[in-house]
Amino acid sequence: MTARRDQSEIADSQPLRRRTLLAAGAALPVLAVGTPAAAATSVVVEPSNVQQTILGFGGMNHTVWISDLTAAQRETAFGNGAGQLGFTVLRIPVHEDRANWSREVATARRAVELGAKVIASPWNPPASMTEAFSGGKRLRYASYGAYAQHLNDFSAFMANNGVNLYGISVQNEPDYAQEWTAWTSAEIVRFLRENAGAINTRVIAPESFQYRKNLSDPILNDPAALANVDIIGAHLYGTQSADFPYPLFRQKGNGKELWMTEVYHPNSSDSADLWPQALDVGEHIHRALVDGRFQTYVWWYIRRSYGPMREDGQISKRGANMAHFSKWVRPGYSRITATANPQSNVYISAFKSGSRIVIVAVNKNTSPVDHVFTIRDTGSATISTWLTSASATLAHYNDFTMSNGSFNAQLPARSIRTFVLN
Numbered sequence: 277m278t279a280r281r282d283q284s285e286i287a288d289s290q291p292l293r294r295r296t297l298l299a300a301g302a303a304l305p306v307l308a309v310g311t312p313a314a315a316a317t318s319v320v321v322e323p324s325n326v327q328q329t330i331l332g333f334g335g336m337n338h339t340v341w342i343s344d345l346t347a348a349q350r351e352t353a354f355g356n357g358a359g360q361l362g363f364t365v366l367r368i369p370v371h372e373d374r375a376n377w378s379r380e381v382a383t384a385r386r387a388v389e390l391g392a393k394v395i396a397s398p399w400n401p402p403a404s405m406t407e408a409f410s411g412g413k414r415l416r417y418a419s420y421g422a423y424a425q426h427l428n429d430f431s432a433f434m435a436n437n438g439v440n441l442y443g444i445s446v447q448n449e450p451d452y453a454q455e456w457t458a459w460t461s462a463e464i465v466r467f468l469r470e471n472a473g474a475i476n477t478r479v480i481a482p483e484s485f486q487y488r489k490n491l492s493d494p495i496l497n498d499p500a501a502l503a504n505v506d507i508i509g510a511h512l513y514g515t516q517s518a519d520f521p522y523p524l525f526r527q528k529g530n531g532k533e534l535w536m537t538e539v540y541h542p543n544s545s546d547s548a549d550l551w552p553q554a555l556d557v558g559e560h561i562h563r564a565l566v567d568g569r570f571q572t573y574v575w576w577y578i579r580r581s582y583g584p585m586r587e588d589g590q591i592s593k594r595g596a597n598m599a600h601f602s603k604w605v606r607p608g609y610s611r612i613t614a615t616a617n618p619q620s621n622v623y624i625s626a627f628k629s630g631s632r633i634v635i636v637a638v639n640k641n642t643s644p645v646d647h648v649f650t651i652r653d654t655g656s657a658t659i660s661t662w663l664t665s666a667s668a669t670l671a672h673y674n675d676f677t678m679s680n681g682s683f684n685a686q687l688p689a690r691s692i693r694t695f696v697l698n
Contacts, residue, residue, distance in 0.1 A: 316646040316684055317618045321626045323633060324653060325613035328534070330627060331571040332393055333602035334365030335578035336538065339379040345579060349589045350383055353578050354390040361584055361595055362603035364391060365574050367537060370398035370430045370444065377433050384439040393442035393607070394434070395537065397483060399456040401426060412458050424471040431477050443478035443507050445537070452485035461494045468501035478506035483537055487515045489522065496528045509537040512564065520568030536570040544582045548592035551666045552690040558597040558638040562623040566616050573601070596664040600694045603670075604634045618647060622687065633657075633697040639687035650682045657697040659683065665691040
């Protein structure tokens with residue numbers, strides 16, 4: 277690809293039908309018909325204004341519902357070389373049938389070897405621990421202790437097979453449980469208060485399917501329950517971006533982590549290679565990190581027609597949007613303040629680790645846009661950039677030098693571009 281360079285750069289040379297319905301019912305972002313900017317717009321990045329710590333990006337592997345990743349696909353998912361996604365989080369299920377536990381080991385073990393965190397979520401307790409109610413099922417109160425031991429047993433099994441879980445969830449989507457076990461907020465609080473303290477790894481709750489705060493507010497407002505949870509987990513199916521901020525978590529969640537543990541966006545019906553629709557993923561990640569202040573972003577199935585990896589094992593356009601974050605914004609990086617929306621349909625986020633700064637820029641307009649990037653308290657730096665557009669996928673775009681703490685850059689039409697400053 278021949279990169280178009282601006283003046284600064286030249287100078288420096290299982291089908292889940294309900295989620296599909298949710299996505300179809302939600303208002304999808306409109307791709308604006310852009311016009312060339314009359315003058316470059318200013319973007320200010322403030323490395324001293326530190327926000328949340330980023331803990332990783334990744335996806336789900338569920339070997340009972342779809343086949344396991346192949347050995348090559350594990351490398352594509354969790355490796356960070358050319359043509360790889362650079363994922364650093366793997367989510368797996370806690371199967372109610374222990375005979376299935378071994379099915380999750382191979383991919384989880386390789387993910388750990390490549391530096392990823394592994395978390396686990398149950399859909400159901402063992403059948404002997406549940407009871408029917410109102411057409412569904414729930415965990416019997418008399419089995420709360422046995423259930424905590426079940427989660428510990430799974431954690432110990434994985435550890436004995438080379439996988440130390442980073443965290444384990446109380447329940448996947450307890451508030452959307454027609455096909456699995458339901459929990460009320462009061463039941464979750466009770467389990468956290470009375471039983472979660474016995475769990476031998478980090479505890480994740482409540483994993484609402486739509487980041488409904490009526491499920492997590494009671495946890496944050498109960499000191500005893502909050503003491504026994506480590507990660508507030510949420511899913512973002514159909515959640516409006518206006519509902520991403522969580523003031524109560526900022527007020528009471530000190531010392532806890534905030535994870536987005538499952539989503540696909542904007543739907544599961546379209547090919548993950550549709551362009552420019554795949555840019556919706558780049559915007560969604562931006563909003564999750566900037567507006568929601570999440571520390572992770574975890575997709576549903578890693579390999580799926582609508583996922584980050586196609587069924588043939590190649591990275592999709594949606595996956596490339598994720599990789600513009602996951603490959604260069606590594607665990608332990610801090611999000612820093614940047615001009616988040618310098619003009620319509622442009623989204624900017626910035627991160628740092630030591631003296632390295634990473635900027636991810638999404639342009640959903642049909643025309644290129646120009647920006648002057650000012651990096652506060654920074655003088656000179658070498659800059660490398662990568663681009664995904666209609667004709668490029670995670671392509672190296674160009675290298676140039678910044679001096680006097682600023683540079684001009686053009687964002688090509690309908691593209692996502694990552695800048696790495698050293």
